[in-house]
Amino acid sequence: MGRPDAPPPRSAVFGRSMGPPLPVAVGGDGCYLIDARGRRYLDGSGGAAVSCLGHSDEKVRAAIHAQLDRLAFAHTGFFTSRPAEELAEKLVAAAPGDLGHAYFLSGGSEAVEAALKLARQYFLEIGEPARHRIIARRQSYHGNTLGALAAGGNAWPREKYAPLLTECSHVDPCFAYREQASGETAEDYGRRAADTLEAEILRLGPESVMAFIAEPVVGATAGAVPPVPGYFARIREICDRYGVLLILDEVMCGMGRTGTLFACEQDGIAPDIVTIAKGLGAGYAPIGAMLASRRIHSAIAEGSGAFQHGHTYHAHPLSAAAAHAVLSRLLDDRLLDAVPRLGTQLADALDARFADHPNVGDIRGRGLFRAVELVADRETRAPFDPARKLHARIKAAAMEEGLICYPAGGTVDGARGDHVLLAPPFIITEAQIGELTEKLARALDAAIAC
Numbered sequence: 001m002g003r004p005d006a007p008p009p010r011s012a013v014f015g016r017s018m019g020p021p022l023p024v025a026v027g028g029d030g031c032y033l034i035d036a037r038g039r040r041y042l043d044g045s046g047g048a049a050v051s052c053l054g055h056s057d058e059k060v061r062a063a064i065h066a067q068l069d070r071l072a073f074a075h076t077g078f079f080t081s082r083p084a085e086e087l088a089e090k091l092v093a094a095a096p097g098d099l100g101h102a103y104f105l106s107g108g109s110e111a112v113e114a115a116l117k118l119a120r121q122y123f124l125e126i127g128e129p130a131r132h133r134i135i136a137r138r139q140s141y142h143g144n145t146l147g148a149l150a151a152g153g154n155a156w157p158r159e160k161y162a163p164l165l166t167e168c169s170h171v172d173p174c175f176a177y178r179e180q181a182s183g184e185t186a187e188d189y190g191r192r193a194a195d196t197l198e199a200e201i202l203r204l205g206p207e208s209v210m211a212f213i214a215e216p217v218v219g220a221t222a223g224a225v226p227p228v229p230g231y232f233a234r235i236r237e238i239c240d241r242y243g244v245l246l247i248l249d250e251v252m253c254g255m256g257r258t259g260t261l262f263a264c265e266q267d268g269i270a271p272d273i274v275t276i277a278k279g280l281g282a283g284y285a286p287i288g289a290m291l292a293s294r295r296i297h298s299a300i301a302e303g304s305g306a307f308q309h310g311h312t313y314h315a316h317p318l319s320a321a322a323a324h325a326v327l328s329r330l331l332d333d334r335l336l337d338a339v340p341r342l343g344t345q346l347a348d349a350l351d352a353r354f355a356d357h358p359n360v361g362d363i364r365g366r367g368l369f370r371a372v373e374l375v376a377d378r379e380t381r382a383p384f385d386p387a388r389k390l391h392a393r394i395k396a397a398a399m400e401e402g403l404i405c406y407p408a409g410g411t412v413d414g415a416r417g418d419h420v421l422l423a424p425p426f427i428i429t430e431a432q433i434g435e436l437t438e439k440l441a442r443a444l445d446a447a448i449a450c
């Protein structure tokens, strides 16, 4: 890490010359990243929940090389490709509910944009043109492109762009640590949180509402927040009652991160559309996907006959080959099977190290998707003053320790608190979980002390 007070180096990469200098990543070895000075960093968050297979998976690299030797690119206006077909087949075979068709994009924001447009086209095709409104939740992030940004419920990423954004409604999240009342059962709380969706649908007029979008386990904005039991069953019920499509954004929590291939499987529901991205390419290639129900697909197939969408690089053969190899590693080589066990080990290690820490208010998550929430006062759950930018200090202190973790917060939704998100590769060992926890403890203490 460079000194924060050092002048930024000249960089032609837009934005890189605006902040403190960053180390140059030059290599990857299993769960570690290596910089140009030879320093090794344990990747405790897979970047941002991306690198689920670590950084040197031989089978994925071989699949990309083999595809490159056969065919790099064929435009989807003219051709489909073997890797795209094989990937779609494998994904839908493993997907819950009626999700029967996959549409490939280059990342998460593109997948969310496509999902929103697909929902709109579906209602046009079935003769309900008034349905155009999107409802999302406070404390959510769905991407940085304009439509996805509009859906996100955090004010700060959106504010500056407001005149350009579609209006979306935002209802309550399901965030027990912060919002469950004392004396309220988890079941009652889940119902209360879900019912804010019904109230909003009724306020807007059900005939105008197109879709509700939510992350099954909330990632970057609040830190690995699982829903309380029953919450999503109620959400599904409400969407069905009013004919509203349920879009689940599993860009971060999907692809096995929580212990099942799709996070929503653990809530016993299936969406009409699901978006996935980060773990799909696992960092080996940029790729996202939207999986849609057969019902939506046939409405369009039997209606206008085409989804009016597309990008030059969608369903890129190299990315599809990489993602197919990743999925094979998870399912056929059974790496996914290790996630629940490793997740429990990580949760136990975090509990053992931080349960008595005076500034750790909550330790939560599912599978290898975990977070610790930091508070100035454990009793009142008061967050640290956002002006301290604790999350930025933690990130810097962790990198000094040789640990990549994903702290965020402070200004999220008006000072909800800082948290550190952990999402290590599925190949992490028990010893590395110990290393992660110890490095994190030293980084937290250093950041809180300064």
Ligand code: PMP
Residues within 6 Å of the ligand: 048, 107, 108, 109, 110, 112, 141, 142, 143, 144, 215, 219, 220, 249, 250, 251, 252, 253, 277, 278, 288
């Ligand atoms: N949805 C969620 C839940 C995300 O976490 C992200 C990325 N953090 C996105 C969408 C956008 O994905 P991308 O950065 O690949 O565009």
